Amino acid sequence: MRASHILVPTLRETPADAEITSHIYMLRAGLIRQLAKGLYTWLPLGLAVLRKVENIIREELNNAGAMEVLMPVVQPAELWKESGRWDVMGPEMLRMKDRHDRDYCLSPTHEEVVTDLVRNVVVSYKQLPCNIYQINTKFRDEIRPRFGVMRAREFVMKDGYSFHLEEETFEETYRAMFNAYGSILSRIGLEYRAVEADPGSMGDGESHEFHVLAESGEDALAFSPNSDYAANVESAEAISTIDRPLPTAEIEKISTPGILTIEAVSDFLGIAPSRTVKTLIVEGSKGPVALVVRGDHTLNEAKASRLPLVKSPLTFLKEEALLRDTGVTKGSIGPIQLGIPIFVDHSASNLADFTCGANEAGFHFSNVNWGRDVDLTESVDIRNVQEGDLAADGSGLLEFKRGIEVGHIFKLGTKYSDSMGATIQDRSGKNTPFVMGCYGLGVTRIVAAIVEQHYRDETMHWPIQVAPALVHLVAVNNVKSEQVREAAFSLYSRCLDSGIEIYFDDRDERPGVKFADADLVGLPYRITIGERTLANGVVEFQSAGKEIEFLTADEAIQKLINANEGSS
Ligand code: ATP
Numbered sequence: 020m021r022a023s024h025i026l027v028p029t030l031r032e033t034p035a036d037a038e039i040t041s042h043i044y045m046l047r048a049g050l051i052r053q054l055a056k057g058l059y060t061w062l063p064l065g066l067a068v069l070r071k072v073e074n075i076i077r078e079e080l081n082n083a084g085a086m087e088v089l090m091p092v093v094q095p096a097e098l099w100k101e102s103g104r105w106d107v108m109g110p111e112m113l114r115m116k117d118r119h120d121r122d123y124c125l126s127p128t129h130e131e132v133v134t135d136l137v138r139n140v141v142v143s144y145k146q147l148p149c150n151i152y153q154i155n156t157k158f159r160d161e162i163r164p165r166f167g168v169m170r171a172r173e174f175v176m177k178d179g180y181s182f183h184l185e186e187e188t189f190e191e192t193y194r195a196m197f198n199a200y201g202s203i204l205s206r207i208g209l210e211y212r213a214v215e216a217d218p219g220s221m222g223d224g225e226s227h228e229f230h231v232l233a234e235s236g237e238d239a240l241a242f243s244p245n246s247d248y249a250a251n252v253e254s255a256e257a258i259s260t261i262d263r264p265l266p267t268a269e270i271e272k273i274s275t276p277g278i279l280t281i282e283a284v285s286d287f288l289g290i291a292p293s294r295t296v297k298t299l300i301v302e303g304s305k306g307p308v309a310l311v312v313r314g315d316h317t318l319n320e321a322k323a324s325r326l327p328l329v330k331s332p333l334t335f336l337k338e339e340a341l342l343r344d345t346g347v348t349k350g351s352i353g354p355i356q357l358g359i360p361i362f363v364d365h366s367a368s369n370l371a372d373f374t375c376g377a378n379e380a381g382f383h384f385s386n387v388n389w390g391r392d393v394d395l396t397e398s399v400d401i402r403n404v405q406e407g408d409l410a411a412d413g414s415g416l417l418e419f420k421r422g423i424e425v426g427h428i429f430k431l432g433t434k435y436s437d438s439m440g441a442t443i444q445d446r447s448g449k450n451t452p453f454v455m456g457c458y459g460l461g462v463t464r465i466v467a468a469i470v471e472q473h474y475r476d477e478t479m480h481w482p483i484q485v486a487p488a489l490v491h492l493v494a495v496n497n498v499k500s501e502q503v504r505e506a507a508f509s510l511y512s513r514c515l516d517s518g519i520e521i522y523f524d525d526r527d528e529r530p531g532v533k534f535a536d537a538d539l540v541g542l543p544y545r546i547t548i549g550e551r552t553l554a555n556g557v558v559e560f561q562s563a564g565k566e567i568e569f570l571t572a573d574e575a576i577q578k579l580i581n582a583n584e585g586s587s
């Protein structure tokens with residue numbers, strides 16, 4: 020690539036509406052340009068990275084037994100009506116009409132199209148499992164497109180779909196795709212975690228999200244430093260292993276005038292919030308239900324709403340209803356003689372001698388003990404995990420980090436094959452719906468994630484395997500100096516002959532401008548050719564973050580060849 024021939028519109032200033040590192044860097048280094056909100060053009064340096072990421076994905080998926088296809092982005096409404104999603108998709112799906120007044124949409128995803136394909140072309144169970152993927156454009160009219168290509172409206176996704184006769188082969192393919200995702204992200208040079216996705220949203224099917232760890236990530240992850248265990252903070256399981264201590268004191272009713280919060284109770288009695296419990300009343304299918312968590316813990320609404328008696332979505336009882344249905348007021352509620360079903364979080368059920376509201380305004384009980392003073396009906400997991408909690412696999416104490424979701428794989432089961440009548444004849448000749456899996460990977464989002472993870476100390480540190488090019492060749496005053504020009508062009512073509520990807524700044528620009536651009540783009544190596552060093556028969560050679568070396572052109576090329584081999 021020659022700078023005089025391609026567009027690399029670098030910016031000296033930070034663009035006004037860019038908030039996160041990757042968005043700022045990708046605009047400043049001239050990788051992308053915005054056309055309109057959530058719509059981006061990929062310029063040559065950005066496209067070079069995107070293509071490398073795509074190729075790594077292709078290689079790993081092909082190796083894992085998937086086949087690449089390319090499906091239309093414009094899709095007829097009929098298919099979406101068959102699956103029942105035409106009316107469900109909402110405004111994220113962009114709809115349009117053709118010249119015959121027929122409805123179409125711009126694909127937000129491809130389950131319908133791929134199911135239609137397979138029901139028509141796969142006729143025998145002998146053709147299964149069938150594992151199809153594409154790398155293609157998606158359009159989702161996101162309510163809040165932001166962070167550049169991280170959450171765009173038009174973006175590139177690798178979406179894959181597998182079709183099976185039975186569960187066993189689905190499991191096998193799911194495992195293969197899970198492993199391929201790991202290989203892809205490792206090869207790209209990303210630190211990631213595979214996270215079991217929220218079981219609530221996916222039913223009992225298997226589902227994993229792949230997250231790249233980065234401060235700017237939209238998701239909060241809880242993980243064990245000692246194992247592969249990782250989960251979304253919102254859905255991470257809270258376990259409890261301590262046994263409840265025995266009671267040591269008699270229950271006591273204490274006057275606590277005007278004290279309504281856990282904080283105030285703790286202060287007033289001089290005890291830690293973890294020695295108290297709070298009782299929350301929510302609407303249930305057969306009247307109100309009480310949920311009890313430790314004073315220092317917070318209720319996890321998703322977990323609580325999955326309890327059989329509790330109404331979903333979770334709805335807290337209003338003040339008037341509270342008084343009417345339970346006779347108590349907010350700030351004084353406790354589990355003793357409450358007269359409604361009570362679910363107690365594991366950590367709260369492990370307490371002895373705890374403090375709680377007395378169901379009477381201005382009073383609390385202290386030294387309360389389960390079993391002795393109040394029945395412990397059911398101990399459940401209904402709280403949010405905290406840093407330092409024991410991980411659900413028991414391997415260590417949870418740490419929190421933020422993650423960027425780059426991939427999501429899950430079991431679709433027969434959702435689409437049932438609704439779209441996609442069946443296959445099994446060995447006995449009986450028609451049975453396909454069992455399906457679905458495997459998404461955000462290709463353009465991955466490029467932004469690479470930047471998030473590898474931009475440090477105000478410099479981009481491209482992993483060699485996905486860098487826009489291996490080396491940045493800066494020719495100093497190449498227009499004035501014939502000697503420089505000749506040496507630079509010779510090095511450039513020798514690099515090309517050796518299969519080295521080189522970005523040659525041959526523009527008629529001041530050296531300062533060229534160096535500033537080279538600093539900004541941040542390629543793994545830089546070679547500078549100027550009259551002064553040429554007089555000594557050498558060039559300046561620098562690998563990112565290291566001292567400048569003075570090497571002959573031969574030595575420099577050899578180093579680059581070695582680097583190339585090391586990265587492949
Ligand atoms: P998110 O929760 O981030 O909206 P999603 O659950 O809608 O993601 P999927 O439908 O599973 O995502 O799509 C697969 C992958 O496509 C995601 O893991 C993500 O990497 C990528 N992706 C989804 N939406 C966008 C977007 N608006 N811009 C860029 N990439 C996206």
Ligand code: MG
């Ligand atoms: Mg989404």
